[in-house]
Amino acid sequence: MKKSLTKILGILLIGIILAGATLFMYVSLTLPDISGYTYSPKLKTQILTSDKKLVGEIYDENRTLVSIDDMPKNLVHAVVAIEDRRFYKHHGFDLKGIFRAIAVNLKGDGIHEGASTITQQVVRRLFLSDERTYTRKIKEILLAVKFEQEFNKDEIVEIYLNDVFMGQGTYGVEEASKRFFGKHVKDLTLEECALLAGIPQAPTVYNPTTKSGYKQSKIRKEEVLDAMEDSRYITHEENEKAKAVKISIKKSDSQKNFNGRIRKGCGAYSQRVLSEAQNVLVNSFTNKNQMSKKKAQEKVEQMINQDGIKIYCSLNMSLQTAGVKSVDSFMSAYGLKDSADMAFVTVDGSNGKVLAYYGGSSSIDMANTPRQPGSTIKPLYVSKYLEQPDKTIYSTVQDGPINLYGYSPKNYGNKYYGRVTIQKAITNSLNTACLRLYDELGVKENGDLAGYDAVKEFGFSTLVDVKDDPVYNDNNYAFALGGLTYGFKPLELANAYSVFANDGEKYPYYFVDKITTKDGKLLYEREPSTAKRVRTSEANSAIVECMKGVVKYGTGTLAQTQYETFGKTGTTHDNKDFWFCGVTGNLATSIWVGTPSNKILYGISSSGVASFYNRYVNNTNEIDDFGKIANVDANNTSDKKVEYKNILVVKDNIDVTNREYFTRLEVETVSVPEEDVNKYSDRIVTKATVDASTGLLFNKEKCDKENKEIRYYISGKEPKQLCNKLHIF
Template sequence: MAKIKSKSEVLKQRSKKKEKNIISSLFKWFFILLILTGLLGCAGLAGLYYYLSQDLPKINTLEDYRPSTVTNVFSDDGRKIGEFYEERRIVIPLPEMPDNLIHAFVAAEDSRFREHPGIDILSIFRASLKNFKAGTIVQGGSTITQQVTKSFLLSPERTYKRKLKEAILAYRIEKKFTKDEILFLYLNQIYLGHGAYGVEAASENYFGKHAKDLNLAECSMLAGLPQAPSRYSPFRFPDRAKQRQIYVLNRMKEDGLITNIEATAAIDLKLDIKPRKNWFIERVPCYTEHVRRYVEKHYGKDALYKQGLQIHTAVNIELQKIGRAAVNKGLIELDRRTGYRGPLKNIPALKIEAFCAQISEELDNRMMEKGQVYQGVVLSVDDENSVTNVRAGNFKGIIKFETMSWARKPDPKLAYYETKIQKPSQVLKSGDVILVKVVNDSVEDNLLEFTLEQEPLAQSALLSIEAETGHVKTMIGGRDYKNSQFNRAYQSRRQPGSAFKPIIYAAALDKGYTAASVIIDSPVVYEDTKRDFTWKPRNYKETFFGPTLFREALVKSRNIVTIKILKDIGIDYIIDYARNLGIHSDISHDLSIALGSSGLSLLEIINAYSVFSNLGYLIEPVFITKIYDRDQNLLETSKLIRKKVIDMSTAYIMTNIMESVVKSGTGWRIKALKRPVAGKTGTTNNLFDAWFLGYTPRYTTGVWVGLDQEAPLGKGETGSRAASPIWLEYMKNALEGKPVRTFNVPEGIVFAKIDAKTGLLPTEESEKTVFECFKEGTVPTEFSPKSDTASDTEDLFKQGI
């Protein structure tokens, strides 16, 4: 018989069952909630991943790596003369980096680089603890892979959002690239201070060598920089840089990458660390800046500063040096002819020591270099022994009186040779702060020998073009590019004076004149009724010479004859003629252009003269010969562009006449070249501008001298005196060792004997005869008149008829 359960037992059983159902239900809902939470978490993480990764850059192959790199500029023989960049980076392959360099960076920045998948959890956890304790981000746990993402794929901000993005991208990069490829990216991208990005640029910056040539000590010095390049700069903080170097070497030793002996030797090795030379300033800055403007205009700033163009130019470094030396020498000689303008300032005796200490600090304990100019202070003047005692920094020396005899007081009313100084005290006194140049390492009593110097006031420009090719070999835009970046050879527009006359005479030859044509050099007056202006032009020495041969008029630079020729052939014709010769600047529509009154650039007028040198052909000047992109694709190459603009015979006759300018005219100083040369001087009113334009069969070269503020250069400072010596100095050195060439005589030129006075065929009564060159068919057919007729002509001139 079944046992009947009591009511209480039934209730207990029901209660237990209910509890089981509740627990089971709770567990089931908890499990469901857990799954939902997990799904929501995954969805959240997926959403976060999508949110963080949607704007991440993509780099799938090394071909996608296109960082900003340096644009290089080269001379005609392939030497680097300049570079342009926003980030100075030179990308090199990993095999060109020494093993010690790679090991040093890995040991210092990420010793587990070969083991982790792009993110080092242990490093991140360690850094997070330190950041939590500090309450801010004070340390990162970045791997080399993460530093790659930070350096060229992401912004450098230090936030957790950026760190998450960095981790995602680092993981992607590890999947796409090998460890060596990641090192290639890292070592070419990382910033290492003083404008250097990547190990190659940094190696050049600090050690003046390629990365492949670095030793262990240098490798470890570079590897210590990524943490804080400015703080550990070897230039600014050598002691801090040394401590970082030691840290890197110890890390390499601990990782078994080098031995203790190697580490010790590297620590003890004294490194030659010096700032990288600024090629842009030291070699051909004016030329390089001209190239920069062209490339920026035609290819844009991004290509110029970021895309690593390779620009090859026509400039010759040796000729550029010769040109700069010639300009400096000529300006110093001109400046000394005008006298000494006095010391920079005068300081009391009590301040001399402090002044010298400042100069010594600027010298940074370096020895003074022979030929360089420094500031010094006069200690005493010894008239009895004709010396001046000078101190420059910590160095003492003397100035001998015979080397400062030029230092007369400027007087615009006197010629430079009319006043002399008798003793040094007429020029200097104790406390004078002056410029001195070191000429000898030492004289008696271990004193240096100095010469008195002063900064020239005048400026000069020089430009030289290779005749057959149009390649611009030399361009000097001013005395010192560091003080003034204005390019006076290209940007400046100055009056050429008589240097413009050959253009008028060439035009006249094409209008029927010959080298033997006679023009009367007599007073003329031109009235401008519209402007109520009367013009009475004069020759340079205010003398009139009567009947003058065409050749002689140009050789002697006769103003009146030139004006008469211009009036005869027409102003419009001359302006059009000048345009054909490559002159594009504005030209005044009046007779004053016969005297070179319209401003032209040195390049323009050299272009015009080159037409004579090239027998009537205008050759477009070439500054840039080739431009390659970063992948060595040719973007641009120069072509020889020749355009015939005047007749060959006209060009040759002009050359022949301008040879006479050198042989017997205003260009007489150029005879010292002892080679066939043609040219013309130019001097403007009030001696504001002095020119010499000349050419040999090899080079067409021009020189301008003047003051930027357009003031007189000094008494007698004409183109012959101020400009032609610079031209001569340049050409003499530029042509040294080169064979002598003569000007070719083209077909259509004939030579005939003429009367040197009348320009007609000579007779027995002719006092002097010369051979003159003519275009075929233009030789005179008439004979010179009898002497009484010639006398009648002279009498009429003397009477002003």
């Protein structure tokens, strides 16, 4: 009987061994080949300024690789002590740990105890799934043995510490260190190392950023310290001292938007950078590498999401930070934080760089969304009017009620000024005067209003031509006062005003300077673009002079800074969109305030929006920084109070050459800044009552009333002698 039982048990044992061997053989045949394997995890793409300041990061897994040489020994020892204290003795798996795990699991109804070594955890994450089966466990053990034949212990623990999930969207100890402690991993203290080493077992439970997680992480930290002492990595005194230290956890200072993280206020900008980066890389691969567009798009998507490329962008961090800071203070000051949104864009007129870009607080990028521009459109066509050789800012136009084919706009407050200079028409944003200038530009041979075509020259993408829509288009008179089918994007309006910052020439705007691999190999570098002449230098200087008046003594006085600034305000008639476009030196900025849902706003005006420009400039880290960026010297020319003066002049369409005098119909009263009166010296007239038969001053004692006549003479040339001639009746 005994022999029979022994035989049976022997057969069972052989069967088990054979079954096990068969299973091991089968599993080994299904293992991935890891010979020559190189650790290359998904890396994050960085968006950087030209001076390498971080704007944003794009990733599937937020990880920054760091060498074990740049990790504290305490961190390596802490992880080994708590995760796998026999790590330096085994060859991939630990038999003692396995038997302990089997005993625990046999008592339960499933697999609960893992007993995985650090090496097993690494191969599981790199090559296997997380399913809890004995088959996967066998694969894990076999792969761990193979892995230790390919990599030494330091390399394995380095991979582990770079690859492990640490919670809060971070992978690896470098990102975890920056997230939780605000420092690089190489700078961690003993107690911080212990806390970090305890997280991988249960990242949610030991998340130190939550109240309950902080308590649990403290308990876990002490367990790690005790394990380090038991493994003789630290002394008892070091253990107790580390336990007594209270660890401060850093609050998050970035916002999540796309698959990654970005600096506060840079979400919309980062999206624009990514979009442009994708386009330029796809174009590069299709043109230079003869790659199909589909394959190029797939390659670029992988590069951005996994390969860790570096995109160097146009952003000036000083301006962007100042602008975002100004948004908060401005919206609070006007009580708009809960009822409105805003956007701003700054473009460098000397090259087209987008130096600052804020798309608003909602998910809609309002800096790239068309809105009705109000009066900010006026300088775009009035500058064209000033290209005419006989027109200057002192040329005059009638400001009064008007009706153009049924279109009858009014001035703000229904106030009219009669004959005014072009300068005053812009400075005071006079609707009817500007509409007359728009009308006087005439109609082109193609049937378009010349004023409409003049605005098209600035390159707006949202205008609707007659050929595109014969009914709802922008080729009409309402266009002159900002009544558009769709409107202007703040980005494109800033680019349009950059023309005025650059002597009438326009560079295309851009966001990306260059793109490199993670190792610095150049993938793309922007070539210098050629500027397009949009306005003559003379007309550009003239409209700039008009817009200086807007900031000095017109509707934009709240935009005054210590630098000479010019610009234009804009408000829609329904109080839904409020604008200020300002230029200082080579920097052109458009600012919009409104609501994404197009609601009416109260308690704000375009003059109020102009005050944002002042906040923006003054909030730059150092005021001198703004001057350097804008290429200007500090020179407060904007705070001088200027008064208008009414003067009588010959109308600008009348030739004064070889004329002795002028009639009442040939002169007009214009209102100009006192400082500009001398510019009219050759056209200012003096009124005189003369005897028509002699041309001398009328003498009521001797001259016939029938010869009494009112004439207008260029000042200084009027008759001064009283008529004493004997008249025969």
